[in-house]
Amino acid sequence: xxxxxxxxxxxxxxTHEQDGPTxxxxxxxxxxxxxxxxxxxxPHERFRVIGAVTHVEAALTFLNDHAADIILLDVxxxxxxxxxxxxxxxxxxxxxxxxxxxxxxPAGGAAAVQALAHGAADTLDKPRPQGLAEFGDILLQxxxxxxxSMDRPVQAAPAPVSPLGSRTRPAVQRSLPDIxxxxxxxxxxxxxxxxxxxxxxxxxxxxVVTQHLPATxxxxxxxxxxxxxxxxxxMAQDRMRVRPGEILVAPGDAHVTFVRLTDGSAAIRLKHExxxxxxxxxxxxxxxxxxxxxxxxxxxxxxxxxxxDGLEGARMLKAAGGxxxxxxxxxxxxxxxxxxIVTDGLADLVMTPDAVGAMIAAGGxx
Numbered sequence: 464x465x466x467x468x469x470x471x472x473x474x475x476x477x478t479h480e481q482d483g484p485t486x487x488x489x490x491x492x493x494x495x496x497x498x499x500x501x502x503x504x505x506p507h508e509r510f511r512v513i514g515a516v517t518h519v520e521a522a523l524t525f526l527n528d529h530a531a532d533i534i535l536l537d538v539x540x541x542x543x544x545x546x547x548x549x550x551x552x553x554x555x556x557x558x559x560x561x562x563x564x565x566x567x568x569p570a571g572g573a574a575a576v577q578a579l580a581h582g583a584a585d586t587l588d589k590p591r592p593q594g595l596a597e598f599g600d601i602l603l604q605x606x607x608x609x610x611x612s613m614d615r616p617v618q619a620a621p622a623p624v625s626p627l628g629s630r631t632r633p634a635v636q637r638s639l640p641d642i643x644x645x646x647x648x649x650x651x652x653x654x655x656x657x658x659x660x661x662x663x664x665x666x667x668x669x670x671v672v673t674q675h676l677p678a679t680x681x682x683x684x685x686x687x688x689x690x691x692x693x694x695x696x697x698m699a700q701d702r703m704r705v706r707p708g709e710i711l712v713a714p715g716d717a718h719v720t721f722v723r724l725t726d727g728s729a730a731i732r733l734k735h736e737x738x739x740x741x742x743x744x745x746x747x748x749x750x751x752x753x754x755x756x757x758x759x760x761x762x763x764x765x766x767x768x769x770x771x772d773g774l775e776g777a778r779m780l781k782a783a784g785g786x787x788x789x790x791x792x793x794x795x796x797x798x799x800x801x802x803x804i805v806t807d808g809l810a811d812l813v814m815t816p817d818a819v820g821a822m823i824a825a826g827g828x829x
């Protein structure tokens with residue numbers, strides 16, 4: 464392949480169901496960044512850089528004639544910025560996943576969280592010459608995860624679909640719990656926005672969220688959820704009480720667990736020891752602690768994400784009588800985490816995020 468991807472553009476079919484390498488489009492106004500990113504991808508036969516363009520309008524023009532599987536998108540560019548253009552690029556990409564590639568600064572963190580809430584699949588710090596090896600490893604890991612999520616084998620006939628769009632096993636009627644725990648990773652912010660939007664601000668059940676994000680992103684993430692959910696969303700702190708109607712989010716450097724207080728209420732205890740999943744924060748300790756304190760009066764919801772974080776905790780919560788909900792495969796950016804729940808036979812319901820929100824809004828009826 465030529466060192467300049469623009470000199471070797473090849474027309475691709477407009478479908479993403481194909482054999483061969485995963486097709487990557489790079490959108491960045493920096494020639495240096497385009498070259499650095501392309502050089503990390505080109506040696507690997509499972510990927511192919513099909514284009515490298517300098518701005519959003521060029522990307523939209525390119526996508527009119529070529530199909531990309533993954534778009535690597537800069538934020539700050541001349542003309543229309545990456546975040547503003549994100550909905551148009553997702554539409555033009557016809558199923559392509561978008562990874563935001565931006566500098567790791569507080570402003571960049573806010574921009575990245577905003578992009579994730581509007582449909583970007585993941586984020587990545589922009590490459591620097593002194594850290595290329597680490598950047599390349601992380602980039603390939605993210606590309607592999609997204610590529611695998613697009614390779615969906617033929618499935619057995621789907622379970623019956625309820626009016627809310629959920630797949631249940633079997634159809635159930637259940638009242639709202641005393642607490643809801645949600646775990647998510649890649650694609651989770653967009654899924655969370657869809658889940659929380661239908662829930663009325665008057666709902667009093669506390670919601671605790673463990674989303675895999677860098678610690679510097681958590682304040683922006685909490686602010687985003689506050690805007691979407693129309694209720695307070697607060698980063699969890701050690702010994703903080705769990706209050707009705709609030710949304711608590713795990714900090715980026717600690718697991719959320721719970722303790723029972725003498726008056727019968729509950730408080731947060733943050734833990735920092737390594738989880739077996741390797742994630743920090745991890746969904747497993749949160750679910751396990753919910754099982755101990757609330758048991759059958761708890762719901763555990765597992766949304767899109769790579770890996771299997773949440774599986775061990777879901778087993779414990781399920782054994783304690785709790786309800787387990789997994790995001791369905793078709794709506795998940797990566798079906799790793801919810802897929803592990805379903806494969807293990809733990810899911811009471813398999814649903815789209817907006818169907819989960821509608822079920823909660825309806826008082827638990829499905």
